Amino acid sequence: MKNRLRALRAERGWSQAVLGDHLNVSRQTINAIEAGRYDPSLPLAFKIARLFDRKIEDIFEDEK
Amino acid sequence: MTVEQATYRFFKVFVPAMVAYVAATAGIVWFSDGGALPPFALYGLTLVPIGAIFLAFWAQWRFAMELDEFLRLIQIKGTLIGIACIMIIASGWGQLERLADAPRLPVFWLLPIFWTIQGLATTFISKREGVF
Secondary structure, three states: OEEOHHHHHHHHOOOHHHHHHHHOOOHHHHHHHHOOOOOOOHHHHHHHHHHOOOOHHHHEEOOO | OOHHHHHHHHHHHHHHHHHHHHHHHHHHHHHHHHOOOOHHHHHHHOHHHHHHHHHHHHHHHHHHHHOOHHHHHHHHHHHHHHHHHHHHHHHHHHHHHHHHOOOOOOHHHHHHHHHHHHHHHHHHHHHHOOOO
């Protein structure tokens, strides 16, 4: 699944580790989500959306 | 909890458990070969490696639960590969023993084979997923 996480993180000047700290996940998990290798669970997607004050569909793009 | 903390907590239990397992197994073989202990005592002694195995699996479970969802998925995938391989080896070799007179494979070896495959599979998946 494509997403805008890398761009949103860059807007805030955060490293993957810092974003991981905010979401209580590892840097490796942030890296995997940004690279599109891993689709987060719904609770984590909501957490990400809340953190960036966006809707989930503004961050994650359904490639169907 | 960070990955480093979870990993430290895992090895803090897993390594001593494996040392106890190897030491107890060697001790049982030594006592058994020397005939120094009666059979019921040897049965009792086997509780030590069994307890060590239980501890090791508990540490593995706790480790997976303390990781985040992505890293936990990698652990679960590696464990499933380990289980699948050990079932294939055990069942396949069992058929060979039954039907083709293959040499007997002691079931004792299934656990070390499982841990080896699980460790290699988890490492391979982690590398492929860019974890390190």
